[in-house]
Structure formats: structure tokens, C-alpha cells
Amino acid sequence: MAKQSALKNSGPRKHNGSPAGLRELQGRKKGAYLAPQLDRLIHERMRLGIVSALAANESFTFNDLKSLMKTTDGNLSVHARKLEEAGYIACTKYFEGRLPKTEYKLTAAGRRALENYLSHMESLIQQMRGR
Amino acid sequence: MGSIRLVPPPTEETPALHERAMDNLRYIRETMERASAFTGISGWGEVAIGCTAVVAALFAAQQTQFKHWLMIWVAEGAVALLIAGWSMDRKARSLNMPLLNGPGRKVIFSLSPPIFAGGLLTVVLYHAGLTNFIPGVWLLLYGTGVVTGGMFSVPAVPIMGLCFMSLGAASFFAPIAADWFMAAGFGGLHVIFGVLIARRYGG
Numbered sequence: 064m065a066k067q068s069a070l071k072n073s074g075p076r077k078h079n080g081s082p083a084g085l086r087e088l089q090g091r092k093k094g095a096y097l098a099p100q101l102d103r104l105i106h107e108r109m110r111l112g113i114v115s116a117l118a119a120n121e122s123f124t125f126n127d128l129k130s131l132m133k134t135t136d137g138n139l140s141v142h143a144r145k146l147e148e149a150g151y152i153a154c155t156k157y158f159e160g161r162l163p164k165t166e167y168k169l170t171a172a173g174r175r176a177l178e179n180y181l182s183h184m185e186s187l188i189q190q191m192r193g194r
Numbered sequence: 195m196g197s198i199r200l201v202p203p204p205t206e207e208t209p210a211l212h213e214r215a216m217d218n219l220r221y222i223r224e225t226m227e228r229a230s231a232f233t234g235i236s237g238w239g240e241v242a243i244g245c246t247a248v249v250a251a252l253f254a255a256q257q258t259q260f261k262h263w264l265m266i267w268v269a270e271g272a273v274a275l276l277i278a279g280w281s282m283d284r285k286a287r288s289l290n291m292p293l294l295n296g297p298g299r300k301v302i303f304s305l306s307p308p309i310f311a312g313g314l315l316t317v318v319l320y321h322a323g324l325t326n327f328i329p330g331v332w333l334l335l336y337g338t339g340v341v342t343g344g345m346f347s348v349p350a351v352p353i354m355g356l357c358f359m360s361l362g363a364a365s366f367f368a369p370i371a372a373d374w375f376m377a378a379g380f381g382g383l384h385v386i387f388g389v390l391i392a393r394r395y396g397g
Binding site for chain 2: 108111112115116117118119123131177181184185187188191
């Protein structure tokens with residue numbers, strides 16, 4: 064892959080304090096049953112799919128991710144932007160020949176968020192089985 | 195005035211939450227499997243298979259007896275299988291994904307039926323004395339398996355399968371040049387598409 068010029072490396076964006084996922088979490092309704100640490104940012108299906116796919120593969124281009132998730136350009140870019148703003152994924156734009164390409168990678172914060180989400184789901188199942 | 199109950203009773207919510215959590219875990223696993231199968235095929239593994247196939251084609255072309263020709267290609271098939279298994283396992287490990295749960299399973303399921311059919315047709319054509327058509331059958335059936343298996347993968351894989359199928363179909367019309375078709379298919383196509391996959395999808 065001949066990356067001729069890097070246009071922009073937007074990387075994980077920094078936040079003062081907590082990422083957007085946690086901010087959403089802090090604003091959640093009280094009394095949500097057994098969901099005290101649920102990260103609502105990746106609880107959404109498409110965003111959960113993007114994070115899971117990037118956890119299994121080092122990187123994906125926008126088009127590959129779109130075909131993998133079987134979604135539209137608009138839908139993918141909206142959800143990818145939310146994850147990028149939360150610092151869960153990093154986006155790199157470059158030219159391959161004359162074609163502009165967008166590549167996504169999972170950040171350490173994104174991997175941690177997925178791990179937390181997985182353990183949250185597992186503990187939820189464990190608690191239900193224990194009843 | 196009667197009181198309004200805002201929270202649903204836990205007995206109804208409990209199984210729903212449990213099922214949703216299970217469903218989410220299943221979705222994560224399936225997406226990860228799909229993602230790893232997407233680039234699970236090792237490009238460099240294919241290049242290595244292509245190189246050994248070119249060597250096999252050179253040796254096979256020099257054989258005067260069909261049995262020797264067949265033995266060389268069967269041996270090449272076994273070598274290719276080992277290279278494919280090793281390279282995919284290596285790639286799957288680097289992505290922290292078990293081979294037989296992800297890309298490996300899809301490749302095995304999609305390639306086994308056409309390879310079995312190819313083996314059976316080889317025996318039938320050999321007994322019918324139509325050995326000239328065996329390379330065409332192999333290329334055609336291998337291409338079929340690659341197209342069907344490649345539907346889960348990057349676009350380069352099904353395109354490679356279609357090229358194999360075209361070569362197989364062409365070789366039925368020029369059975370004398372069968373060794374060239376074998377070298378071009380199992381050698382050339384594997385090397386070309388292997389380099390493409392390796393450069394574009396990392397290894």
C-alpha cells in the first residue's frame with residue numbers, strides 16, 4: 064500500500080476528564096437495573112460492531128468496514144465519528160495513488176472500553192444465573 | 195388516586211436483560227469472526243504456495259507417464275495445504291483469533307466439497323482415459339471453492355477464484371497446454387493475488 068502523503072492523522076481526541084462514553088454514562092437515568100457501568104456509547108449495535116471488528120483486525124479502511132458491517136456511507140461515518148470523538152478509534156486519512164482513503168484503528172481506550180463492556184455483559188449473565 | 199408503577203417488575207425484566215446480554219456477546223463474537231475471516235487469508239502464504247506450484251509445474255511438465263505427473267501434483271497439493279494451514283494459523287494468532295473458530299473454519303467448509311468432487315472426478319476421468327481434462331477440472335473446482343469461500347473475505351479473493359475458473363474453462367479447449375494452465379493458475383494467480391492481499395491487508 065503506497066501511502067503517498069498523509070493528509071491528516073486525527074488520532075484519539077483528548078478530553079478533559081472522561082471520554083464521551085463515560086459522559087453519557089454519567090448522564091444515564093438512575094435506577095437502570097443492573098447497569099451501573101454500562102458504556103452506552105458502544106452499547107449501540109453499529110458502534111459495538113465497529114469496535115469488535117477493529118479488535119479482531121489491526122485496521123480497516125472505510126470501504127472494507129462498510130462492506131463488513133453491511134451499512135451505508137452515512138451511517139458508518141456518523142457512528143465512526145462518535146467513536147473517534149470518544150477516543151475509542153483513531154482515524155487516518157491518506158492518498159493511495161489518486162484515491163483518498165480513510166483507515167480506522169482501535170485505540171487503547173477503545174480496547175479497554177470493549178473489555179469493560181464484555182465483562183459487564185458476562186457479570187450480568189452470571190448474576191442472572193445465580194438467581 | 196391510585197399510585198402509578200414506573201418500574202416494571204424485576205421478574206419480567208430479568209430474563210430480558212439476560213437474553214440481551216447473551217445476544218450482545220454473540221454479536222461481538224460473530225462480528226470478530228467475520229472481521230478476522232475478512233483478511234484471514236494470508237497473502238504471503240499464497241505467494242509461497244504459488245512458488246511451490248511453479249516448481250511442481252516445471253517437474254510435472256517433464257514427466258512422460260501420467261502417474262508420475264499426478265503424484266507430483268498430489269504432493270504439491272499436500273505441501274500447499276501445509277503452507278496454507280501454517281500461514282493462516284500464524285496470521286490468526288497475530289490477531290488473537292483462534293484459527294478454527296474464525297477464518298480457518300470458513301476456508302475448510304468452502305474448499306472441502308469442491309476438492310472432494312475434484313478427487314472423485316480425477317479417478318473417473320483417469321479410468322475413462324480422459325486425463326487431459328483433469329487440470330481443467332482441478333482449476334475449475336478450486337476456483338469454485340475460492341469464489342464461495344471468498345464471499346466472506348476481501349474482494350480480491352473471489353476475483354482470484356473467478357480467474358481460476360476462467361483458466362479451467364479455457365484449458366478444456368486447449369488440453370495440450372494443460373501444464374501451462376496449471377503453472378499460470380496454481381503458480382501465477384496465487385503469487386499475483388498473494389502479493390496484492392499481503393500488501394493491502396497486512397501479511
